[in-house]
Amino acid sequence: MMNTNKRLSRMLIASVLMLYSTLAFAEGLSSVAEGANIYNLNCVRCHNARPAEDFTARQWSVVMPHMREKAHLTRQETLSVEKFLASTLTADKLTEGIAESGREYSGEALVNQFGCQGCHQVDSIGGTLGPSLTSVVARKGIDFVTRKLTDPTFDNKASAMPRYPMNDGQLRAVVSYLESLGTGIADVSPDGNTESGL
């Protein structure tokens, strides 16, 4: 009886351990920002983070399992990174959808949509691959930030920052939102409306 109990206990422990390893960190990994965060945390262990444009979304889907093994990523983490990369590469389609809906652009929503906090901090929350976005406009100026968003490598050829295709309205919304971060003013849409929403 004692032996049976011991065996059952061992089996239970082994099963729990295996289930734990499967379940651990599975929750909440579906957002683009979390994919960006995983990208930010893991790529730099060995090499410069590579920009999404280096491969197509279809190619990334084959490259990422290779990196999953190299970087010891879980399946969920690998999928999150793929989603982040795919969202970067299809940003024009995302923003087209926003434009077609006739809704106003929200800088905050666009920043969240693009997963900027995966690599940049906002109010001390987010990744550290790139500089903090809090007060970035105050530090670098509107012209610099606008140009960085449209041509991420203009000041650093090695920058891994993706280029998000945005129309002028979207660009202004993002810059306005970033400007507001340093001043404590809430999200500002291009027309001065402070309401959020896509």
Place this chain on the structure above:
Amino acid sequence: MWKKIPLMIVLLFTANALFAEEDNLEQGLFTFAGYTDLTYTDTKDGGNGLAYKLAPIFLIQPSDRIHIEAEFEFGINDQGDVDAEVEYLDLHYFATDTITLTVGKFLLPFAYFGPNLHPSWINKLSTQPAIYGGHHGDGLIEGLLPVMSDVGLAYQQVVPFSSRHRLYIDGYVVNGAGLGPVTDHGHDEAAAHDDDTAHQEEDADHDEALGHEDEVAHEEGSDHDETDADHDELIDQLQAFTFALPELEFEGKLHDNNSDKAFGGRIGYAYLPGFEAGYSYYRGAYDDAEKLDFRADAIDLTYNGRYFTLRGEYIRTRTDALGSPVEAEGDHVDDAAHDDEVAHDEDADHAVEAEHAEEEADHAIAFPTTTFERDGWYVQANWQLRSFDSPLLNPVELVVRHSQVNQIADAKRWTLGVNYWWKPSSVFKLSFDTTELASGEKINRVLAQFSHGF
């Protein structure tokens, strides 16, 4: 307990299937990646050379759970011929969310540089840390081991306590190392060091001894008494044994020279992206008779700051070696020039008197064995000048590395480098290194390399 294993496996896969996330991502079947580099080396008073390497990587994904990868390396050797090599060719089976099984020829998860940092667009300098000598090394320093890849099975698991706080577990069973190639003349062609003639001769002696070992083993099978008598008689005739560090070959082959599989692994802990530490182990018999082991262990540490990275690795190897007999009035003793050339024996003082050797002798082997222990380490720091936030300096990176190997063929090397990044995966590297060998000789070099990861 063992009867329950199938049930546990079913549980494992069921759990994985239950929590698998549906997604709408595009799925590809095949893609092509890799890297290429062009390296110019100028050695003070030693000429210069240009080397080119192409390392294409083929990636195939037949299903969600299966992934196949192959990296080939093409280069031009000193004779102008093309050298082609399979760096790895393996299949991953993603058994669960966190467990990956690998079969084929793969990079061994031993220490950090080999499995992760050796591609030239990732390596911050044009050269490898000196402890890795050999494999595509520069030949100036006799490394402790090469970047190892071998044929076998591997198990990998990650335990993600959180996205930052993780435990990495790797284990493998592979064919293992063997003795280096021996020509008809009994010399190891792989040991092409200028100062290594004596070493090669000793390897030949070693190989002769191994052959004798097989002979003795055969005799033991037929007539123990006669063999013991022969052995005693032989020992009486010997005054001393000499030991030479054997030249081992680590390149993975389908054929294993013995039935003893090498095994090892790495356990690592990381708090991403800043800190990672790991301990690695490797052990395997390398001789046909499975009596002589090669063992290695390593500690690796990494600290990643926002603008700088500090890395270090310490590796210790222990290599069993079979004694070569030196007769009292035999050829070896008469050959004074040979004794003078035995650099390794002089360095390590591994000549062992006959009485002492007899005490250590394993009676299953005709000759006594000893163990050569070597160790070495490197520390490397790189600093990205984008910390100055200047468009001129943003793509520039400074690198400094110190490497050294100790106990037999001691050597030290300082390397200073400056890198200019054209893209996140394209870099021009310029470096200067100075190497101090055990003989006191100093060798200075300038290296320039362009590397591109694609």
